[in-house]
Amino acid sequence: MLQLERSKLNPILVPDKSNWWESKAVFNCSVLYDGKTIHMLYRAIGEYDNYVSRIGYASSNDGLSFIKKKEAALYPEADYESYGMEDPRIMTIEDETYVTYVVLSNYVKNNPSIYTALAKTEDFLDYERLGIITGPGSEDKDVVLFPKINEAALSYMMLHRPSTWVGPQYNTEKPSIWIAEGDSITNYSKHSLLVKPEQSWEELKIGVGVPPIRTKNGWLVIYHGVDSDHVYSAGAFLLDINEPCRILGRTKVPLLTPEEEYELKGDVNNVVFPTGACILDNKLLVYYGAADKVCCVATADLQEILDYIMSDKCSL
16 A cells, blocks of 8 residues: 655644744645746635635745745735635646635635636736636635646646535535536636545545646546545546546545644644645655645655556556
8 A cells, every 4th residue: 555655844834923924824735846946835824713815935946845935925806815815726737827726705704605716927926817717606626727638639627626516417426526628728618527435535525636747657636535534635546648537547545644743633633635746856746734734745756656546456
């Protein structure tokens, strides 16, 4: 049974009590490696009364030691961001850098409706808002975009988790991962069920964690699952490069599950929530939020994890 190996430096990012907007929690971080620098965006909390999230920026040369920027990278400006900006995911599409992030219709304590919005950046300093990209009533989060599948592809693709799409009409009884196609970066109209909860560690729901990573074996996707005790763990599946609706392999047991104190105890206990990954020297680095409090990283040899997903132990 393959397991991701936690860094001995975990947690790699912790709250900064001297900086008000990230003084309570920093978690659910996404990364982009440009060949020289690993850029990170992370969710930050500065107060618990209304629990409004902002997004911070940090950078690293080795993937372990990060330097944070003092000012927030993204903070509520547009009307639809008024109640916070959560769980960023960074993607590169046609040499452009995009960020998906969750926005709310009201304060967290008021049971708000959930949407996902999109922004674009060239330098991680300035961001162009592109608006909400998920539909009303779907409670849609854990949204990541594919790089263009090939140069001739006319459509854009995304993975998402619409929480209200359950029941016989959706062919799933639990919140599941869907794949969508669209005619623009912001408009997706064709949706297909892709992955449903199957194992006990993902009994309640699943959701995409990390934007698809192109490998020689297929698109590698790290995702999270939640069991009946509300424990969040991380698994993986592999999609065909040219036909990403086709699943090649999927882990039956978690690659990472809460074990360390910083994963077991925090603002939300028992949480390993992967939201970012990159490949550095043939090693897969998976970044995750631990207990909704801190940022952490765990690693595995890339080829080893691909072989494992394709092995009989993970066969479909």
